[in-house]
Amino acid sequence: MGTLRTARHRGAAVALLLPVIIGMAGCGTEVKAVAGKAVYGQPLAEQFRASTDATGDAGTAAFVSTLTYGAAGGDAVQEAKGSQDYERGTALAELGLRAGRHFPADALEFLRASHPDGKQTVATAGDDVYVRQGDSAWLKYTPEAVDELGEATGVIAAHAAGDVAPYSGTLADLVPRVIPREKPERREDGSRVYRLTVLPEVAAELLPRDLQSLQHDWGTDPAPLTVRLDADGRLAAATADLGPVLARLHEQKVLVEVKRLTASYRLGDFGKPVKPGGPDQGGRPVEDAREVLAPLASIKDGRCAGTGGTGLGGTAIVRPVDCADGHDLRVLAQVKVDRTLPGKQDIANGDVYARTACERALAAAPEDWKRGGAYADGYSLVGSSRVGSSFAMGGGGAETTVTGDYTCYLRTA
Structure with missing residues (x-):
C-alpha cells in the first residue's frame, strides 16, 4: 500500500509539474523570438x-x-x-x-x-x-x-x-x-x-x-x-x-x-562566465605608468632605461633605471636642430644635422661606452623635424628653416 501510494503521489506531482514545464518552455521560445525581433523588427x-x-x-x-x-x-x-x-x-x-x-x-x-x-x-x-x-x-x-x-x-x-x-x-x-x-x-x-x-x-x-x-x-x-x-x-x-x-x-x-x-x-559563448585573471585577481602588483615610465626624449644625457614591460614596443616610452641595474639603452645626447638656410633648399628633414651632433657626442663619450665596453658600436637615432620656407624681412629673399628634436642613444652590447 505504501508503495502504491507513493506511486500515486509521484504521478500527481508529474501531472502538476508538466504544465509548468511546458509553460516555461513556451516563455523561453517567446523570449528568443522577441530577442530576434528587437533587431530584425527594426528598419x-x-x-x-x-x-x-x-x-x-x-x-x-x-x-x-x-x-x-x-x-x-x-x-x-x-x-x-x-x-x-x-x-x-x-x-x-x-x-x-x-x-x-x-x-x-x-x-x-x-x-x-x-x-x-x-x-x-x-x-x-x-x-x-x-x-x-x-x-x-x-x-x-x-x-x-x-x-x-x-x-x-x-x-x-x-x-x-x-x-x-x-x-x-x-x-x-x-x-x-x-x-x-x-x-x-x-x-x-x-x-x-x-x-x-x-x-x-x-x-x-x-x-x-x-x-x-x-x-x-x-x-x-x-x-x-x-x-x-x-x-x-x-x-x-x-x-x-x-x-x-x-x-x-x-x-x-x-x-x-x-x-x-x-x-x-x-x-x-554569450552569457558564459568570463575568463578570470584580471588586475583585480591573483594578487599581482599594479604600477601606475605615470610613475614608472617616461618619454625617451625626456631622459637626460648619460642616463639609462629599459624598453621591456611597457606594453608598447619601440623606444618612444621607456622605464628609467639606474645604470648599475639591468637596462637596454643609455642616452648619449638629446639634440635640438634649429637651422636657417638661405634660399629655398631641397631638404626632406633635419636628420643629417642630428647625426652630426650625435657623432660629436659619441666621440666625447667615456671610453667604456665604446668598442669592447658595455654598449654596442655606433648609436641609434630617433626623433622628428619640420622643414619650412619663408621670405626674410626687409626683402632678403627666401629662407629655409629646419627644426627638430632628436635623441641619440647607445644599445647594450
Missing part, C-alpha cells in the same frame, strides 16, 4: 545599432580579433583573444604576433618594431587599460598617463572600453557606424549575413597606431565588409578586406611585400 538602416544593444544585453562574450598580413611566403597575424563583460565594462585578452617561416623578413621586422616580444595580456576597466608581459606586474595606463606620456601610448589606449564593447580597436567598433542598404542573406539557423562597404579612412582605424600615422589621405576606394548577426540579432562575426588601405601604405613604400590585408572578429 534595415537601424539594425546594426539595435544589434549592438542586443550583443551587450548578453552580458558577456568571448572574442577573437585578428589582423592578417598576407604575402607570397605566408601570413603574419596579430591576434587578440579573450573575453568581455559588458555589464562591468571590463575585458581580458591575450595579444600576440605570429608569422610563417617564409613571411618576408623586412615586413616582419617592421611589424615587430612596435609590437612587444612574446605574449602580452591586456585588461580594460572603463577608461583604464592594464598590460602585463609574462609574469610581470600589471602596468596601468589611465587617461592621465596617456595624456602625460603622449601619442606613443596610443597602441594601448586604443583598447580602452568604448561605447560598443569593453575591448576597443576591433571591427565591433565599425559595425554600428555602417548603415546597411541591402537586405541580408538569411541562413537556415536564423542568422543574417550583410554585405556592404566601409569608407577607407574608417577601415584604417583597425590598423596599429604607428601604421595609421603614416598616411593622412586614405583615398576614396571603399573596403568590403561582411557582417553576420546570429538568430538573436547579436554580432557573431565580421570580416573586412583592407586592400584599399594597404594600397595607400604601398604608396608610402610601407609593407610593399604584403599583398593582402584582412581583419576579422568573432564572438561566442
Whole structure:
C-alpha cells in the first residue's frame, strides 16, 4: 500500500509539474523570438545599432580579433583573444604576433618594431587599460598617463572600453557606424549575413597606431565588409578586406611585400562566465605608468632605461633605471636642430644635422661606452623635424628653416 501510494503521489506531482514545464518552455521560445525581433523588427538602416544593444544585453562574450598580413611566403597575424563583460565594462585578452617561416623578413621586422616580444595580456576597466608581459606586474595606463606620456601610448589606449564593447580597436567598433542598404542573406539557423562597404579612412582605424600615422589621405576606394548577426540579432562575426588601405601604405613604400590585408572578429559563448585573471585577481602588483615610465626624449644625457614591460614596443616610452641595474639603452645626447638656410633648399628633414651632433657626442663619450665596453658600436637615432620656407624681412629673399628634436642613444652590447 505504501508503495502504491507513493506511486500515486509521484504521478500527481508529474501531472502538476508538466504544465509548468511546458509553460516555461513556451516563455523561453517567446523570449528568443522577441530577442530576434528587437533587431530584425527594426528598419534595415537601424539594425546594426539595435544589434549592438542586443550583443551587450548578453552580458558577456568571448572574442577573437585578428589582423592578417598576407604575402607570397605566408601570413603574419596579430591576434587578440579573450573575453568581455559588458555589464562591468571590463575585458581580458591575450595579444600576440605570429608569422610563417617564409613571411618576408623586412615586413616582419617592421611589424615587430612596435609590437612587444612574446605574449602580452591586456585588461580594460572603463577608461583604464592594464598590460602585463609574462609574469610581470600589471602596468596601468589611465587617461592621465596617456595624456602625460603622449601619442606613443596610443597602441594601448586604443583598447580602452568604448561605447560598443569593453575591448576597443576591433571591427565591433565599425559595425554600428555602417548603415546597411541591402537586405541580408538569411541562413537556415536564423542568422543574417550583410554585405556592404566601409569608407577607407574608417577601415584604417583597425590598423596599429604607428601604421595609421603614416598616411593622412586614405583615398576614396571603399573596403568590403561582411557582417553576420546570429538568430538573436547579436554580432557573431565580421570580416573586412583592407586592400584599399594597404594600397595607400604601398604608396608610402610601407609593407610593399604584403599583398593582402584582412581583419576579422568573432564572438561566442554569450552569457558564459568570463575568463578570470584580471588586475583585480591573483594578487599581482599594479604600477601606475605615470610613475614608472617616461618619454625617451625626456631622459637626460648619460642616463639609462629599459624598453621591456611597457606594453608598447619601440623606444618612444621607456622605464628609467639606474645604470648599475639591468637596462637596454643609455642616452648619449638629446639634440635640438634649429637651422636657417638661405634660399629655398631641397631638404626632406633635419636628420643629417642630428647625426652630426650625435657623432660629436659619441666621440666625447667615456671610453667604456665604446668598442669592447658595455654598449654596442655606433648609436641609434630617433626623433622628428619640420622643414619650412619663408621670405626674410626687409626683402632678403627666401629662407629655409629646419627644426627638430632628436635623441641619440647607445644599445647594450
